Each structure stands twice: as structure tokens, then as C-alpha cells.
Amino acid sequence: xxxxxxxxxxxxxxxxxxxxxxxxxxxxxxxEGSERAASxxxxxxxxxxxxxxxxxxxxxxxxxxxxxxxxxGVLVPQLADLVLALVYEGIEEAAAERGLSTFVMxxxxxxxxxxxxxxxxIGRRVDGLxxxxxxxxxxxxxxVAAREVPFVLVNRPAGDFPVVACDNRAGGRMVAEHLxxxxxxxxxxxxxxxxxxxxxxxxxGFVERYREAGFPVPEELVVHSRFDTGGGRxxxxxxxxxxxxxxxxxxxxxxxxxxxxxxxxxxxxxxxIGRDIAVAGFNDTPLAAELPVPLxxxxxxxxxxGRRALGLLADLIGGRSVGSVHLPPELVVxxxxxxxx
Amino acid sequence: xxxxxxxxxxxxxxxxxxxxxxxxxxxxxxxEGSERAASxxxxxxxxxxxxxxxxxxxxxxxxxxxxxxxxxGVLVPQLADLVLALVYEGIEEAAAERGLSTFVMxxxxxxxxxxxxxxxxIGRRVDGLxxxxxxxxxxxxxxVAAREVPFVLVNRPAGDFPVVACDNRAGGRMVAEHLxxxxxxxxxxxxxxxxxxxxxxxxxGFVERYREAGFPVPEELVVHSRFDTGGGRxxxxxxxxxxxxxxxxxxxxxxxxxxxxxxxxxxxxxxxIGRDIAVAGFNDTPLAAELPVPLxxxxxxxxxxGRRALGLLADLIGGRSVGSVHLPPELVVxxxxxxxx
DNA sequence: CTCCTCTACCCAAACGTTTGCGCCAAACGA
DNA sequence: TCGTTTGGCGCAAACGTTTGGGTAGAGGAG
Numbered sequence: 001x002x003x004x005x006x007x008x009x010x011x012x013x014x015x016x017x018x019x020x021x022x023x024x025x026x027x028x029x030x031x032e033g034s035e036r037a038a039s040x041x042x043x044x045x046x047x048x049x050x051x052x053x054x055x056x057x058x059x060x061x062x063x064x065x066x067x068x069x070x071x072x073g074v075l076v077p078q079l080a081d082l083v084l085a086l087v088y089e090g091i092e093e094a095a096a097e098r099g100l101s102t103f104v105m106x107x108x109x110x111x112x113x114x115x116x117x118x119x120x121x122i123g124r125r126v127d128g129l130x131x132x133x134x135x136x137x138x139x140x141x142x143x144v145a146a147r148e149v150p151f152v153l154v155n156r157p158a159g160d161f162p163v164v165a166c167d168n169r170a171g172g173r174m175v176a177e178h179l180x181x182x183x184x185x186x187x188x189x190x191x192x193x194x195x196x197x198x199x200x201x202x203x204x205g206f207v208e209r210y211r212e213a214g215f216p217v218p219e220e221l222v223v224h225s226r227f228d229t230g231g232g233r234x235x236x237x238x239x240x241x242x243x244x245x246x247x248x249x250x251x252x253x254x255x256x257x258x259x260x261x262x263x264x265x266x267x268x269x270x271x272x273i274g275r276d277i278a279v280a281g282f283n284d285t286p287l288a289a290e291l292p293v294p295l296x297x298x299x300x301x302x303x304x305x306g307r308r309a310l311g312l313l314a315d316l317i318g319g320r321s322v323g324s325v326h327l328p329p330e331l332v333v334x335x336x337x338x339x340x341x
Numbered sequence: 342x343x344x345x346x347x348x349x350x351x352x353x354x355x356x357x358x359x360x361x362x363x364x365x366x367x368x369x370x371x372x373e374g375s376e377r378a379a380s381x382x383x384x385x386x387x388x389x390x391x392x393x394x395x396x397x398x399x400x401x402x403x404x405x406x407x408x409x410x411x412x413x414g415v416l417v418p419q420l421a422d423l424v425l426a427l428v429y430e431g432i433e434e435a436a437a438e439r440g441l442s443t444f445v446m447x448x449x450x451x452x453x454x455x456x457x458x459x460x461x462x463i464g465r466r467v468d469g470l471x472x473x474x475x476x477x478x479x480x481x482x483x484x485v486a487a488r489e490v491p492f493v494l495v496n497r498p499a500g501d502f503p504v505v506a507c508d509n510r511a512g513g514r515m516v517a518e519h520l521x522x523x524x525x526x527x528x529x530x531x532x533x534x535x536x537x538x539x540x541x542x543x544x545x546g547f548v549e550r551y552r553e554a555g556f557p558v559p560e561e562l563v564v565h566s567r568f569d570t571g572g573g574r575x576x577x578x579x580x581x582x583x584x585x586x587x588x589x590x591x592x593x594x595x596x597x598x599x600x601x602x603x604x605x606x607x608x609x610x611x612x613x614i615g616r617d618i619a620v621a622g623f624n625d626t627p628l629a630a631e632l633p634v635p636l637x638x639x640x641x642x643x644x645x646x647g648r649r650a651l652g653l654l655a656d657l658i659g660g661r662s663v664g665s666v667h668l669p670p671e672l673v674v675x676x677x678x679x680x681x682x
Numbered sequence: 683c684t685c686c687t688c689t690a691c692c693c694a695a696a697c698g699t700t701t702g703c704g705c706c707a708a709a710c711g712a
Numbered sequence: 713t714c715g716t717t718t719g720g721c722g723c724a725a726a727c728g729t730t731t732g733g734g735t736a737g738a739g740g741a742g
Binding site: 028057 | 727728729730731
């Protein structure tokens with residue numbers, strides 16, 4: 001029933017007639033000092049016995065002693081959101097390479113939950129935190145900063161805290177540019193939630209480019225929404241109603257799921273995606289390419305963003321100072337904006 | 342720079358002129374013995390100071406002392422797979438309710454990675470493991486069992502180990518039943534990977550029901566595939582080729598992503614989904630309902646499965662013996678199998 | 683032979699808890 | 713009045729590491 005207690009340094013030391021500190025230095029000590037720790041022969045004996053006994057250093061003892069947990073907490077709105085799952089995969093991969101462990105928690109973009117989860121992570125003595133759910137409308141991050149817990153943001157910027165994100169404004173502009181080239185002059189935006197800077201910046205870039213081109217997007221055709229398909233659908237319904245007799249010829253949704261919802265709604269209005277109305281999304285979810293009418297979208301290097309975020313955090317934990325990173329997005333044109341050609 | 346050291350039991354004890362053991366019993370001791378630990382007044386003083394100082398028990402010290410980490414490791418093939426993400430959300434939710442922490446790792450359904458991740462988790466001294474990537478073709482689970490590390494499986498059964506899954510065979514039968522009612526006699530199956538029992542059981546249930554009905558599914562129309570859209574697409578291409586002049590009138594794919602790929606392939610063969618050919622999936626991914634032709638699928642209580650899996654593991658860790666749990670699936674009929682009506 | 687420098691180790695404290703045991707005083711029973 | 717209980721705590725060991733400081737002995741320089 002009771003699992004056999006794992007081998008300890010002491011067990012190895014006793015069996016070899018050595019002191020535990022010697023064994024510790026050989027097995028877990030820094031590689032630089034390893035020659036000075038013990039003679040080659042002794043080191044060899046230690047290593048041999050260690051793996052014969054299946055020695056694994058006890059992380060609790062290690063962390064207790066060193067006050068470093070090698071743990072980083074990751075807060076995401078929803079792991080079931082593909083984008084976040086991919087970001088997290090990047091984080092986890094990079095963490096594993098550095099011998100760090102990560103644990104992820106859902107916050108549902110809800111402040112009390114964010115607070116509770118942050119508290120929980122700090123309670124577990126994480127060395128640092130990565131927030132993928134930064135919000136503009138809360139003091140939480142400032143408070144965490146005041147407590148001197150190292151953290152970085154990923155995907156969604158907020159405040160002036162270090163962040164790894166894609167250049168959302170540029171992405172929005174790229175979509176606008178593409179739609180302008182295709183001749184669309186009356187367009188609408190499914191703009192996502194107001195609290196998410198990602199959504200705000202994508203919208204801003206898009207609207208800005210259209211304004212520059214001389215076709216300002218009417219305010220009532222820029223409507224906020226949730227990030228899911230239902231949100232896209234509802235927002236589009238509102239857009240169609242606001243537009244009345246002159247429906248837009250193109251829709252830009254600030255993420256793919258909203259775009260799918262938007263397309264669904266447009267279809268119900270009797271419009272053929274890609275011919276009667278162009279639809280573009282954002283994030284280039286793997287799904288985008290697989291839809292019956294493949295979706296034009298902006299590819300965001302989500303995996304890489306996760307990796308870089310962890311790198312940044314590691315630097316921060318290591319006491320180095322860091323700046324934000326902005327990765328370039330890339331437009332992927334598909335039939336949903338060219339189907340009528 | 343250096344974070345202020347968090348308050349410890351000793352700090353509280355000293356400040357109150359008490360002994361650390363007394364403080365420990367009041368703050369962290371079992372609720373049953375709390376009256377015997379200190380007088381009401383003392384307990385009150387302790388609690389007040391504790392939260393004034395923001396005391397949080399040091400988990401490393403606690404775990405070192407008690408040899409319990411309150412940690413469970415979760416291995417999934419791919420967190421970016423929606424189904425797994427939802428299962429994990431259920432696990433995490435249930436874990437949080439019990440004061441446990443979880444951490445997930447991707448194994449990409451690849452045995453060396455599974456081994457490495459398992460080793461890593463055990464190295465972190467988890468109290469137990471949850472495998473969402475059980476395979477029939479490896480000894481890994483048996484080895485873990487031999488090491489007396491408590492674990493349960495979720496979603497995919499394997500061997501005779503305790504598992505929380507849905508009744509996949511029944512699910513397969515339900516789809517068959519539905520297609521039979523709609524008059525389909527020549528059908529094909531996109532059967533998923535051979536190593537996944539989920540896929541095998543869904544296929545088996547489906548094929549079995551068709552055999553009973555007197556329309557055995559020809560072997561060459563049951564083809565293995567990966568779980569993603571590309572896999573579904575390729576498998577369907579092979580099916581179409583094998584079927585030649587008499588293409589099936591219905592396709593059953595053992596998961597939604599494969600079904601989407603299958604539908605894409607069928608469409609390219611000039612078939613209209615729901616009218617010329619029926620397509621059914623499995624899992625009822627949120628997406629299924631949002632497709633242009635909404636997908637008939639089998640709803641699986643994934644969140645609940647995650648919750649129950651954690652419950653089972655907790656029992657196991659607590660020394661209670663446990664049995665497997667099978668939750669009932671539910672058929673959700675949509676236009677992809679009724680569009681022609 | 684003395685002094686010094688390495689090499690190859692050992693020593694012991696500390697990290698923050700938990701927990702079986704023990705002790706003192708007050709309350710209680712007879 | 714004299715045990716005997718019991719409420720309210722303190723004591724100390726232990727969990728497995730890390731790490732700054734030793735120290736004994738070998739070898740070399742002078």
C-alpha cells in the first residue's frame with residue numbers, strides 16, 4: 001500500500017561511507033563546481049549507485065532550502081480556447097527545456113476568479129506568473145507588481161507591463177488593406193470585448209486604415225461582442241439591423257470563432273460567404289482552413305508567443321530586466337474573401 | 342528586489358509568545374481537533390495576527406514533512422485538442438474544490454514522451470496521476486502500477502485499469518441506429534487510430550449494430566485515420582476510392598474533427614452534405630453546431646468525465662478501492678444527417 | 683624540516699512544517 | 713484532603729536538501 005520511500009541523498013551517502021553534502025554536490029550541484037566536489041572515482045561511484053537506486057531529488061526539500069520552486073503559474077481565460085491552449089503549449093515546452101514546471105488555471109476572464117487563482121499560485125510559492133488574461137479594467141496586475149512577484153503578460157497587453165504579443169494593430173491594418181484592394185468600401189467590424197486590448201487594437205488598426213483610405217467605418221457598424229461563435233452571431237445580427245437596406249460587403253471579426261458565428265449569421269441572411277459578403281477573422285485557428293468556405297485570417301505565432309513569454313519570465317526571475325516583445329502577424333488569404341473572384 | 346520573506350508560523354508564534362506547534366495546530370490542523378489545540382481566545386489571537394501578516398503555509402515544508410504533495414499530474418495527448426481541454430477543465434475544477442493542484446503535460450500520443458512526462462511527474466512527487474492518453478500497445482501503465490503510484494485513466498480506457506469514460510460502444514450503436522432509421526444501408530467508417538480504444542469501441546458498436554440489422558459494413562469501408570481533420574480527409578479519400586462506383590450514402594467518423602475533414606472530402610467529390618451523403622461525428626464539439634451544415638454528433642459529458650476522474654483518483658489516494666465509471670452518451674441529430682429530408 | 687597549497691572530503695545549520703509525547707495547573711470527584 | 717482527570721500548551725525530532733565553512737593529509741617549494 002505505502003509506496004516505498006524513494007532513495008535519498010543520505011541513503012546513498014551511508015551506503016558509500018560518504019557524507020551527504022558530497023553526494024549532493026555531485027548529483028545536484030552546479031556543473032561548474034562538479035570537478036572540485038569529489039574525485040572522479042568517487043563521483044562515478046555516487047552516480048552509479050544513484051541511478052541503481054533510482055534516486056530523484058526531492059523537490060520539496062530542495063525548494064524549502066533554496067526558496068525557489070522552479071514553478072511558474074499560468075493564468076488563462078479558458079484553456080478550451082484553442083488560441084490559449086496553443087500559447088500554453090509553447091509556454092510548457094519552453095519551461096520543460098529550462099527545468100521549470102508550469103501549472104495553468106482558468107479564470108474565465110472574471111476578476112474575482114483571477115484574484116483567487118493568483119492568490120493560489122502565490123500561495124504555492126511560484127517563482128513567477130504568466131497572465132494570458134490581462135485586463136485594462138482592474139488593479140490586479142499593479143497589486144501583484146507591488147508585491148514584487150515577477151510576471152509577464154502574453155497575448156493580451158495591459159498597462160505597461162512586459163508582454164509578448166503580436167502586433168495586433170498591424171494585423172488589423174493588413175486585413176483592411178486586403179479588403180480595400182478587393183474593392184470593399186462599406187465594411188463592419190465584430191469588435192470583441194471592450195476589456196481586451198487585443199480586440200481593441202485589431203479594431204483600431206482596421207478602422208484607422210479605412211479612415212486613411214477615405215472610407216471611415218460608421219460607428220454603428222463597429223459592435224462589441226464576446227469572443228465565441230455566439231458572440232459573433234449576435235454582433236452580426238446587430239450589424240445587419242443597423243445597416244438596414246445597405247448591408248456591408250465585408251465583415252472583419254477580431255477572432256476566428258466570432259468570424260464563424262458572423263458567417264453563420266450572414267448565411268442566414270441569405271448571403272453567400274466569399275461572394276455576397278467577405279468575412280475575415282483573426283488568429284488563423286487550424287480550423288479556419290478546414291471550413292467549407294475557408295476563412296481568411298491573420299496568422300499569429302501563438303506557440304512562439306508562449307515560448308517567448310516564458311523566456312522573458314525566466315529573465316525576470318533571473319534578475320535581468322526585460323522589455324516587451326511584439327511578433328509580426330501574417331495575413332492568410334482564403335476563399336471567404338475571394339470566393340466571388 | 343528580493344521579495345519580503347513570507348510570514349512563517351514561527352514569526353506568529355514569537356510575536357504572540359506562543360510555541361510554533363500551537364500556531365500550527367490552530368492554523369493548519371485538522372478541524373476536528375481545533376478545539377483541543379488552544380483556547381478560544383488564543384486561537385482568535387492567532388488567526389487575527391495570521392491574516393494581518395498575510396500568512397500562507399509553505400507548501401514545500403508541508404509536503405516535505407507529510408510526504409504528501411497534494412499534486413496530481415495529468416497527461417494528455419494534446420491540450421489543444423478541445424475534448425482534452427474540456428476534460429482537463431473538469432479535472433482542475435474538481436481538484437480545486439478538494440484543495441489539490443494539478444498540472445498538465447502534452448504527450449503527443451508518443452510513447453517516449455509519455456514515459457518522460459510520467460517520470461517527470463513522479464519526480465515531482467505527485468500524489469497521483471491521471472492519464473488521458475492510455476494506449477493498448479504499451480507496458481507503461483503496468484509499470485506505473487507496479488511502482489504503486491495511484492492513477493486513473495480518463496476518456497480512453499486501456500487494460501483493466503480504473504477509467505472514467507463514456508460508453509463508446511453504445512455511442513457507436515446510437516449513430517448506427519439513427520442512420521438505419523434514415524434508411525442508409527451502404528455506410529463507411531472513418532475509424533480513428535488503432536491504438537485508441539475510444540476509436541475502436543465506437544467503431545465496434547457501430548459495425549455491430551449494422552451487422553445485426555443485416556447490412557454488414559464491408560471491411561474496406563472501415564479505414565483507420567488520425568484524429569484530426571487531415572486524417573478524416575485522407576481516410577475518406579481512401580473510402581471513396583475503395584467504394585468506386587457505389588459510394589456510401591453515409592459516413593460515420595469517430596470524432597468531430599475527422600468528420601469535418603470527411604465532409605470536406607465528400608464535398609470535393611461533388612456531394613452535398615446532408616443530402617447526397619450523411620455525415621456523423623462524435624464528441625459534439627461546440628463547433629459541431631456552428632458549421633454551415635450543422636453536424637450530427639454524439640455528445641459526451643467531457644467536463645463531468647474530468648470531474649469524476651479526479652474524484653476516483655482522490656478515492657484511490659485516500660486508500661479506498663475504486664471501479665471504473667461509464668457515462669452515457671447522447672445522440673444530437675443535426676442537418677448533416679437529415680438535410681435531404 | 684617547515685611552510686604552503688591543493689585535493690577531497692566532512693560538519694552543521696538552516697529552510698518551515700507536523701505530530702507524538704509530556705507537563706503544569708486548574709477543576710473535579712469522593 | 714488527596715488523587716485523578718483534562719484543558720492548554722510546549723518540546724523536540726524529523727522530513728531531504730543546500731551551502732558556507734572547515735580540516736586532514738598529500739605533495740611541492742625553499
